[in-house]
Amino acid sequence: MVREQESWVSQIRKGVVEVAVLGLMAREQMYGSQLVEELSSHPELAISAGTVYPLLSRLKKSGVIDSTWQESPVGPPRKYYRLTDSGVTALAEMTAAWTSVSRAVNAILLGGAR
């Protein structure tokens, strides 16, 4: 049962990584190592640096994010990522789904009103 719980937790995390990354980019455009840093400040998500970049290239391929190089005040140019129009829509849908699902689950777990 312990193993099953662990795999359940890792599945939950896997599912929310995408919305977490898109959510960060919705606030402002970000470069790769900045995203990694932001995500590592949420250890409960347990997103390693190594999984962020493959995720970015997958999101970019599916057209929800876009990237451009920009000069950096310090050091070499940086590649910044931001949401595309379809990314904004996708994030809105994911946010709505997340909110309703978590509300329902919390209602069950915490015994709150429906």
Next chain:
Amino acid sequence: MPIQSLSALPREQRHCAETYLRDVAAALQAADAEMRDDVLADLESHLLERLNADATTDDVARLIAELGSPESVSAALGVRVQAPASIGSGRVLGIPYDVRVPTAERIAERLWNPSDPRIWMPRVFGMGWDVNMGAVAVRLHLIEPDSEDVPFTSTPPWAFAAAVAVPVVMTAGMLLGYLVLRDTLPAQLPAHWNAQGVADNYWDQSTAFGFLFLMALVPTLWAVWSVLTRRPALLRGATIGFAGLFASLGSLLWLLTLVTTLTSFVAWWVTPLLIAVAIAVPFGILLWLARAGRNAEQQRDLAITSNL
């Protein structure tokens, strides 16, 4: 009133329910037998509980739709359905194998994939692992994991032409070396060297050269062809890297043949050096193509912002 058994249902309704249970059983084929029997018993008692003896076919269909498709039942149980794409690849005793025809995407994904931090990747073709040189370049801080959107797609054509010149020059050099020295060379040439670098096996002059030359020539022609016909960037990068490996192996072995035949040169460090150079050449070529791609992306984007 709940029914006691599916046989209490009218014929058509009963057939419907039984077919559903049979389909679920088939979908759960890979599951643990005890678990499968439990699930089937639960589903059947759910049907009995909710159906009356006068249930219509619509009632049965609605109830079955509520229960979910056989696939969703097996997914809920965590039964892994073998995807057809995985035929031809997998693991034996923990060692990965892949016998599918290599595609440019797969070659690039395994051999040059900076965004993936894994250095050891399942072998493109055969059994074992390949080195993800992109991840090595990232570890060495030579490029960033995301310095190109898709490897080599922004690399300009002139960079591919320059890169393919490396194996071309090496292969041409081999031929030149042969034509110039063929009369001074003995009829028998070394075919193998022992660990100390001493030749311990020989073959005909023309066989010795022909073998090494073809080893370099065939991949080089493939790379030249892919550059001239503007194949997809990933394929061009892969073929040039491949040609770099074999052209450097062939030309270094040919050089070793000439040196050990014409002089009394013997050294233990020749073999490790040869292997190191043969690996460094394709690595250098791929790194150079990647950096040319990064520069092109930067120039494109930074020119736009500076014009704003």
